[in-house]
Amino acid sequence: MRTILKSLLLLLLMVSLPASAQDECASPSHLKSHAGHYAKKIFWDNLPAVNNWPEALRKFNSYDSSAINIYDTGMVAIIFGWHEGATVTCANFRDSELWIKDPASPKSKWIGPFIKVGAIVPPYAENQYYFVKLFGNSCYTSDKKERWCFQPGAISIDAKLHPAELVLDTSEMPETGTPVTIDKDEENTLIFTPTPKGFKVFKYTFDPEEGYSQIDPHKTLPWRTLSH
Known part of the structure; x- marks a missing residue:
């Protein structure tokens, strides 16, 4: 009986423990302090070696998570294949790297990491960052x-x-x-x-x-x- 009670108590403690800060959704006030354009890290790091924009997209940058913009209001938007976009409802940082939850399925796993490569600019003006990188x-x-x-x-x-x-x-x-x-x-x-x-x-x-x-x-x- 004591063993059962101990197990139940341990389970209750585990359930009541707060989630790790990096697994929670950051507040808009926190996010806006990190405003900027974020590239997918694996894509950004490999782009110069591939030296070919469409080939690098195929290899390292899936259609569903091309890049992220954090605006000075704290709003976060994801860019799909440089063709469409959507608002991200859950994002947070692990060290200096940005991670997001899929806006179509907020309970899904975290997607990332993304790294900041420049300031917020008008739509499609982000091309300047990638042009220089190439x-x-x-x-x-x-x-x-x-x-x-x-x-x-x-x-x-x-x-x-x-x-x-x-x-x-x-x-x-x-x-x-x-x-x-x-x-x-x-x-x-x-x-x-x-x-x-x-x-x-x-x-x-x-x-x-x-x-x-x-x-x-x-x-x-x-x-x-x-x-x-």
Whole structure:
């Protein structure tokens, strides 16, 4: 009888014990002090090595948890495949890493970790963080003897600066390389496919009769070839 009572008492104590702080949902006041854009850590860490946006997405960044925004109000939003989004109702930090509960199933397991990579910016302007992570400040020489240099938000070609934006949503882009829009013109999109020495650069064009151009990096003739 005593054994049974001890077991019941132990069970009651276990039930009444408070959950670990890291397993609780953080308050908006706590979250807003961490406002910013958060990338999935495994994706962010491996992006430079893969050096190919759609391939890195396939390998390390599942559609259901691409990135997280924490706003200065404390609201948390998840980005799905750079195409859709939803409000997150439960999030918290473990050390400096962010974890969230699936907004479609708050009782599900924690998803993460995510790490802060920059401040909150307007929608899709997050591309600047990933553009720099991919291309850095590197320079190349093209097969046309041009000097191509990357910098945050731009590409310099023979000292002429062109605004450049990484296309985050690849749903309408070829899966062969990193899509970058030049001069804020969606019809002027270049696809950067990595090579051992740099990149093959393809022009992604649209033909009213044939649709978007098909790019096979092994067969399609590149518009430019960049090498260190």
